[in-house]
Amino acid sequence: xxxxxxxxxxxxxxxxxxxFTAELTDLLKNYAARPTLLSxxxxxxxxxxxxxxxxxxxxxLAHTGSHxxxxxxxxxxxxxxxxxxxxxxxxxxxxxxxxxxTACALLGLECVVYMGEEDTRRQxxxxxxxxxxxxxxxxxxxxxxxxxxxxxxxxxxxxxTVDDTHYCIGxxxxxxxxxxxxxxxxxxxxxEARQQVLELAxxxxxxxxxxxxxxxxxxxxxxxxxxxxxxxxxxxxxxxxGDGRPxxxxxxxxxxxxxxxxxxxxxxxxxxxxxxxxxxxISAGLDYPGVGPEHSWLKxxxxxxxxxxxxxxxxxxxxxxxKTEGIIPALESAHAVAGAMRLxxxxxxxxxxxxxxxxxxxxxxxxxxxxxxx
Amino acid sequence: MSTVAVAFEKAAAEDRAALVGYxxxxxxxxxxxxxxALAMAEAGADVIEVGLPYSDPLMDGPVIADAVYRAxxxxxxxxxxxxxxxxxxxAGTAAVVMTYWNPVDHYGVDAFARDLAxxxxxxxxxPDLTPEEAQPWLDASDARGLDRVFLVAPSSPPARxxxxxxxxxxxxxxxxxxxxTGARDAVSSSAAGVVAxxxxxxxxxxxxxxxxxxxxxxxxxxxxxxxxxVGSAFVRRLAQAGTPAEAVAAVRDLTADLAQGVRRx
Numbered sequence: 310x311x312x313x314x315x316x317x318x319x320x321x322x323x324x325x326x327x328x329f330t331a332e333l334t335d336l337l338k339n340y341a342a343r344p345t346l347l348s349x350x351x352x353x354x355x356x357x358x359x360x361x362x363x364x365x366x367x368x369x370l371a372h373t374g375s376h377x378x379x380x381x382x383x384x385x386x387x388x389x390x391x392x393x394x395x396x397x398x399x400x401x402x403x404x405x406x407x408x409x410x411t412a413c414a415l416l417g418l419e420c421v422v423y424m425g426e427e428d429t430r431r432q433x434x435x436x437x438x439x440x441x442x443x444x445x446x447x448x449x450x451x452x453x454x455x456x457x458x459x460x461x462x463x464x465x466x467x468x469x470t471v472d473d474t475h476y477c478i479g480x481x482x483x484x485x486x487x488x489x490x491x492x493x494x495x496x497x498x499x500x501e502a503r504q505q506v507l508e509l510a511x512x513x514x515x516x517x518x519x520x521x522x523x524x525x526x527x528x529x530x531x532x533x534x535x536x537x538x539x540x541x542x543x544x545x546x547x548x549x550x551g552d553g554r555p556x557x558x559x560x561x562x563x564x565x566x567x568x569x570x571x572x573x574x575x576x577x578x579x580x581x582x583x584x585x586x587x588x589x590x591i592s593a594g595l596d597y598p599g600v601g602p603e604h605s606w607l608k609x610x611x612x613x614x615x616x617x618x619x620x621x622x623x624x625x626x627x628x629x630x631x632k633t634e635g636i637i638p639a640l641e642s643a644h645a646v647a648g649a650m651r652l653x654x655x656x657x658x659x660x661x662x663x664x665x666x667x668x669x670x671x672x673x674x675x676x677x678x679x680x681x682x683x
Numbered sequence: 684m685s686t687v688a689v690a691f692e693k694a695a696a697e698d699r700a701a702l703v704g705y706x707x708x709x710x711x712x713x714x715x716x717x718x719x720a721l722a723m724a725e726a727g728a729d730v731i732e733v734g735l736p737y738s739d740p741l742m743d744g745p746v747i748a749d750a751v752y753r754a755x756x757x758x759x760x761x762x763x764x765x766x767x768x769x770x771x772x773x774a775g776t777a778a779v780v781m782t783y784w785n786p787v788d789h790y791g792v793d794a795f796a797r798d799l800a801x802x803x804x805x806x807x808x809x810p811d812l813t814p815e816e817a818q819p820w821l822d823a824s825d826a827r828g829l830d831r832v833f834l835v836a837p838s839s840p841p842a843r844x845x846x847x848x849x850x851x852x853x854x855x856x857x858x859x860x861x862x863x864t865g866a867r868d869a870v871s872s873s874a875a876g877v878v879a880x881x882x883x884x885x886x887x888x889x890x891x892x893x894x895x896x897x898x899x900x901x902x903x904x905x906x907x908x909x910x911x912x913v914g915s916a917f918v919r920r921l922a923q924a925g926t927p928a929e930a931v932a933a934v935r936d937l938t939a940d941l942a943q944g945v946r947r948x
Binding site: 310311312451452457461464465468469471472566568569570571572577579581582583584585 | 737738739740741742744745748749752755760761784785786787788789790811813836838839840843861862863
């Protein structure tokens with residue numbers, strides 16, 4: 310508790326410090342390559358999304374290949390400001406781990422990344438990248454050996470090392486102030502995208518679509534549109550097998566119930582006794598039984614809708630985007646792409662849909678090759 | 684007065700620290716856990732802390748985390764926790780349940796308090812329930828006359844120690860070091876300070892947990908605390924035993940060693 314109270318205080322001071330904001334803005338622009346592009350996916354929209362006009366927010370083009378760098382640069386600067394010398398992180402797909410290792414290399418901090426053993430296997434490329442960047446990757450063999458267990462292990466490290474270590478949580482989950490702080494660092498996605506859509510299309514989109522695991526890229530792009538009542542906010546969760554069994558999915562908001570996990574009250578995939586369920590998704594980054602509490606609030610308030618997208622739908626979206634746009638999306642982002650395909654068919658050719666393409670899929674080429682047998 | 688309070692008073696009257704032993708329900712199986720707990724009671728444990736196995740035990744090191752994972756995979760349910768509590772209470776020993784909050788929240792706080800009291804349990808140790816979020820449990824524990832044990836850490840500032848101890852009943856759990864459960868080579872140098880800071884705010888007994896595994900360490904802790912909590916050392920013996928009979932015997936032996944240790948010289 311003392312550690313998160315200190316963090317909340319330090320973050321509050323930092324966000325109101327023009328020097329901190331200026332330093333972060335400079336890194337986002339000159340290191341992470343922001344603003345990222347907004348690309349119109351014309352062939353994809355015509356051939357796969359019911360003729361709807363589809364715009365892609367290209368977080369895959371940010372340095373390290375995903376939106377994760379936005380949050381990490383903020384937290385690592387904060388680590389320096391707090392005088393801490395070591396950063397730990399959990400990672401599922403490895404995108405957050407790579408981003409954290411990158412920022413630590415840049416700013417000269419020690420970096421340890423916890424990753425479920427199952428995920429180190431299916432995202433081997435990112436394990437190599439992290440090690441190349443000087444980070445120590447610790448495979449976690451507890452539980453289901455995925456993201457949730459990596460997060461447990463990172464918390465266990467943190468209670469022991471809190472004096473010199475910052476725990477850089479990668480999503481909008483965990484105890485306060487993490488959900489708010491990570492949201493704030495990711496808001497840049499939606500702020501940029503809203504302006505870019507207005508410039509390109511002359512109007513707001515009908516819907517904003519993003520994938521949701523913990524929910525950081527989704528909250529990042531949703532946030533600027535929350536006051537725009539006419540804009541639907543649609544989160545695509547990992548439906549896994551897609552047969553409605555919670556334990557064969559990671560569709561927390563669609564199939565879960567309220568509970569407490571990792572220091573937050575939120576929707577949780579849990580059994581009748583409050584035990585967290587094992588989850589399944591083809592995408593390591595969405596394979597998590599909780600979700601950021603702000604998404605739970607957006608769901609209960611009726612402001613955002615959450616849909617389940619199965620492994621097979623996501624792989625269809627993955628293939629469609631590769632073949633029509635020349636963009637290989639991350640498997641996580643492929644859930645949003647598939648969600649846009651379904652939505653485009655529902656809304657028809659007059660629709661304008663903004664999709665957060667949260668990451669690139671180099672890391673997933675082995676999984677996709679095995680899936681498609683190519 | 685709760686059975687836990689009575690147990691601490693009895694220990695104090697005998698000029699020793701109380702011995703609190705931890706066992707998770709359902710490990711290595713339901714019946715062996717019950718036999719081990721009864722052996723623990725016979726061999727001198729004053730209070731038995733029954734672990735409610737949970738899927739995400741953030742405060743626990745590998746020994747307990749692996750044990751509760753196996754207990755859950757073996758089908759352990761909350762009903763089994765209450766059965767273990769019942770068996771200990773029927774044998775005349777105080778039983779408290781150590782539980783992460785989500786299973787209680789999901790069961791329903793009032794229903795959980797009712798069923799715990801019905802089983803003869805004295806109260807709960809709640810490692811991940813913060814005072815800020817505790818109101819439903821404060822109400823339920825008041826209604827059922829149950830003890831509530833919150834944890835004070837070496838990092839807890841004075842205002843927080845005051846708030847935490849103000850809500851405790853039965854005893855206060857003094858976390859000996861910044862870390863997770865598991866045996867350590869030496870008693871943490873911060874343990875005595877945590878106990879001293881607790882005593883500035885309450886007359887409740889302060890029991891030290893984390894990292895105590897031997898009779899000699901128990902003796903050292905008994906020099907400055909009202910209670911000594913031992914967990915991983917018991918669970919390790921259960922995990923390493925070849926048969927249920929060996930497991931029960933190993934728990935009995937360790938309890939006897941620790942019960943000598945808490946006698947202060």
